[in-house]
Amino acid sequence: xxxxxxxxxxxxxxxxxxxxxxxxxxxxxxxxxxxxxxxxxxxxxxxxxxxxxxxxxxxxxxxxxxxxxxxxxxxxxxxxxxxxxxxxxxxxxxxxxxxxxxxxxxxxxxxxxxxxxxxxxxxxxxxxxxxxxxxxxxxxxxxxxxxxxxxxxxxxxxxxxxxxxxxxxxxxxxxxxxxxxxxxxxxxxxxxxxxxxxxxxxxxxxxxx
Amino acid sequence: xxxxxxxxxxxxxxxxxxxxxxxxxxxxxxxxxxxxxxxxxxxxxxxxxxxxxxxxxxxxxxxxxxxxxxxxxxxxxxxxxxxxxxxxxxxxxxxxxxxxxxxxxxxxxxxxxxxxxxxxxxxxxxxxxxxxxxxxxxxxxxxxxxxxxxxxxxxxxxxxxxx
Numbered sequence: 001x002x003x004x005x006x007x008x009x010x011x012x013x014x015x016x017x018x019x020x021x022x023x024x025x026x027x028x029x030x031x032x033x034x035x036x037x038x039x040x041x042x043x044x045x046x047x048x049x050x051x052x053x054x055x056x057x058x059x060x061x062x063x064x065x066x067x068x069x070x071x072x073x074x075x076x077x078x079x080x081x082x083x084x085x086x087x088x089x090x091x092x093x094x095x096x097x098x099x100x101x102x103x104x105x106x107x108x109x110x111x112x113x114x115x116x117x118x119x120x121x122x123x124x125x126x127x128x129x130x131x132x133x134x135x136x137x138x139x140x141x142x143x144x145x146x147x148x149x150x151x152x153x154x155x156x157x158x159x160x161x162x163x164x165x166x167x168x169x170x171x172x173x174x175x176x177x178x179x180x181x182x183x184x185x186x187x188x189x190x191x192x193x194x195x196x197x198x199x200x201x202x203x204x205x206x207x208x209x
Numbered sequence: 210x211x212x213x214x215x216x217x218x219x220x221x222x223x224x225x226x227x228x229x230x231x232x233x234x235x236x237x238x239x240x241x242x243x244x245x246x247x248x249x250x251x252x253x254x255x256x257x258x259x260x261x262x263x264x265x266x267x268x269x270x271x272x273x274x275x276x277x278x279x280x281x282x283x284x285x286x287x288x289x290x291x292x293x294x295x296x297x298x299x300x301x302x303x304x305x306x307x308x309x310x311x312x313x314x315x316x317x318x319x320x321x322x323x324x325x326x327x328x329x330x331x332x333x334x335x336x337x338x339x340x341x342x343x344x345x346x347x348x349x350x351x352x353x354x355x356x357x358x359x360x361x362x363x364x365x366x367x368x369x370x371x372x
Contacts, residue, residue: 003334003362006369009312010335014224020305021227023220027297029212031245033252104250105257105271108348109329112274194325201326204353 047096054089058082061141064148073155074147077140084137091126098122110202117195124188128180135172139165215252222268223298225336229269230298232320232332233276241296243279248297250275262345269338270346273329280325319368327361334358 065078098119104112142164143154154161219226226247234240254271258264300307307313316335320328326347333343344351 003358003365006312006316006365007335007337009310010316011337013307013310013313014228014336016305016307017224017227017300020301021223022299022301023216023223024295024297024299025216025220027295028216028219028248031248031297033212033249104274105254107274109270109274109277109326109346110348113277113325116278197324198326201324202349204356 044096044099047092047099050092051089051096054085054092057085057141058089060148061085061144064144068144068147074144077142078144080140081137081144084133084140088130088133088137091130095119095123095126110198114195114198114202117191117198120191121188121195124184124191128184128188131176131180131184135168135176138168138172215255218264219248219251219298222265225265225268226272227298227300228332228336229272229276231317232328233280235321239279243276244296244298246279247272247275263342266338266342266346269333273332273346277325277329315369319365323361327357330354330357331361334361 061078061081065075065082068074068078102112102115102119107115143161146152146154154164226244229247230240230244234243250271251268254267258267262270320331323331329347330343333346338346340351340354343354347354349357
């Protein structure tokens with residue numbers, strides 16, 4: 001059977017649908033059509049919260065690192081914390097920017113799906129890096145945070161400090177590895193594969209022309 | 210556009226939404242959700258419709274984009290549930306049951322095997338959308354549309370050669 005024959009069967013089917021499909025107007029009227037606007041904002045709200053939290057960390061740790069600049073045991077982890085938080089802030093701003101710039105309504109299918117898949121891939125890559133950086137950030141931040149908040153020098157209480165590091169690393173790294181392997185790797189591969197499919201779909205054009 | 214005009218627009222083009230939903234969702238519950246999601250997206254996008262393309266071209270673009278995103282979410286088990294339990298567009302099975310139409314069953318079986326992008330292409334082709342409009346909706350050139358349709362025709366010939 002040829003596609004053209006099936007096309008005429010499809011036209012018949014369309015005619016039958018025209019006669020038999022009913023639109024429940026009352027239900028459509030009842031539907032809350034404005035709801036979607038709020039739902040679309042959810043990923044953005046998360047990113048904005050991240051921006052605020054990271055900015056506060058940078059300000060708080062940054063200003064106190066300068067205060068203890070000459071005490072290297074505080075200033076070095078302070079700078080490491082600020083560097084990690086700055087990296088997080090930059091990528092979060094990039095994510096927010098990408099999410100805000102997705103043209104949902106003016107784009108062709110290829111352009112929109114490619115954009116969504118690229119943003120997805122970017123977010124998943126960043127998330128995997130973030131999972132590895134968070135324990136390092138906590139460890140680096142702790143001595144300076146203890147000093148500022150409790151006026152306790154963790155380096156003089158080595159047992160407490162080492163226990164804390166062992167606990168953070170012992171708990172967070174296996175979780176990080178597990179989450180990345182079983183949750184994000186699959187999602188990442190999925191996004192990557194879809195992006196490759198779209199690019200293949202586009203590439204055929206270049207080959208054919 | 211007011212809600213009443215929107216309802217009229219949906220009424221006229223209910224076939225288009227129905228066929229997209231059936232092609233992208235096997236499961237009836239998910240199909241109902243997809244239908245509502247497409248309606249929500251169409252309503253939301255109305256403000257951006259500037260009349261430069263035909264209204265059906267624009268509806269296909271929004272509908273197919275929503276279906277592709279939804280279909281991928283459905284596969285990931287992350288379907289966004291909306292509030293309604295009933296289907297807004299319904300087919301009166303008593304008068305016409307497409308499940309008894311052998312050619313249509315075969316076509317849907319064939320469509321199901323295609324990738325997300327090819328699925329959109331074949332739907333537009335079967336709905337007799339012009340190559341120029343298919344190119345506009347998908348975002349590829351007209352020559353590429355023609356090539357892809359020829360390729361799908363060959364695949365179809367292989368699949369249905371026993372019929």
